[in-house]
Amino acid sequence: MNTREKIIVSGDNLIRKRGFNAFSFSDISKELEIKNASIHYHFPSKTSLLMAIIQKHLLLLEKFKRHVADENSTSKMVKFLSVYALAKSGGRISILGSLANDYLTFGLEVQTELKLLTDNTLNWLIGTLKEGKKEGLFQYKLDDRTQALTIITKILGAEQLSRITFPHDFQEIKENIIQELMA
Numbered sequence: 001m002n003t004r005e006k007i008i009v010s011g012d013n014l015i016r017k018r019g020f021n022a023f024s025f026s027d028i029s030k031e032l033e034i035k036n037a038s039i040h041y042h043f044p045s046k047t048s049l050l051m052a053i054i055q056k057h058l059l060l061l062e063k064f065k066r067h068v069a070d071e072n073s074t075s076k077m078v079k080f081l082s083v084y085a086l087a088k089s090g091g092r093i094s095i096l097g098s099l100a101n102d103y104l105t106f107g108l109e110v111q112t113e114l115k116l117l118t119d120n121t122l123n124w125l126i127g128t129l130k131e132g133k134k135e136g137l138f139q140y141k142l143d144d145r146t147q148a149l150t151i152i153t154k155i156l157g158a159e160q161l162s163r164i165t166f167p168h169d170f171q172e173i174k175e176n177i178i179q180e181l182m183a
Helices: 002-018 025-032 036-042 047-069 073-091 097-104 108-135 144-163 167-182
Strands: none
Touching: 002 025, 002 036, 002 047, 002 073, 002 097, 002 108, 025 036, 047 073, 047 097, 047 108, 073 108, 073 144, 073 167, 097 108, 097 144, 108 144, 144 167
C-alpha cells in the first residue's frame, strides 16, 4: 500500500470513529509517522481527502454489488447488513452514518458525491427488495423506496445508538430487519 492509500485508509477510519470535523491531518501524520507536508502533497485539503474516501466507498459498493449479484435477495440483504456490522468493528460506523451528521457543513462538491453514494446504495437496496418480493421471500406493505429508506434509517440509527447503549443492540436490530422482511 502506498502513502496515498495509507492516508485514505487512516482518514476513513478517523471519520468513521470520530466524525469528519473531529480529526485533522496531524492525527493522520501521527498515526502514519509522516509529516503533514506528505499528506498535503497527496491531498491539498481535507475536502480533497474526503472526496477520495467517498470515491473509495463508491468503488467498494460496486465491488459488493458484483460479489452478490448471483445470490438470492435474502442472502444479498444479509450480506448488505453484515457490511454495516463489519463497519461497527473497532468502534467505527459506516461512512454514510458518519458523514450524514456533517452533510450540511460540506461544500456542494462533497454533498454531490455523498448523495451519489447514498443514491447508489439506496437504488441497489430498492432493486434487492423488489427481487425479494417477486421471489416471494420478502413481505412488506410500504412502497419499495420507503421500505429501503426505512431499512437504511434503522441500520444507521442502530450504529449510532448502540455506541451509547449496548453493542448487542445493533445485532438485534440488524436481525430484526431481516425478520420483518420475511414475516
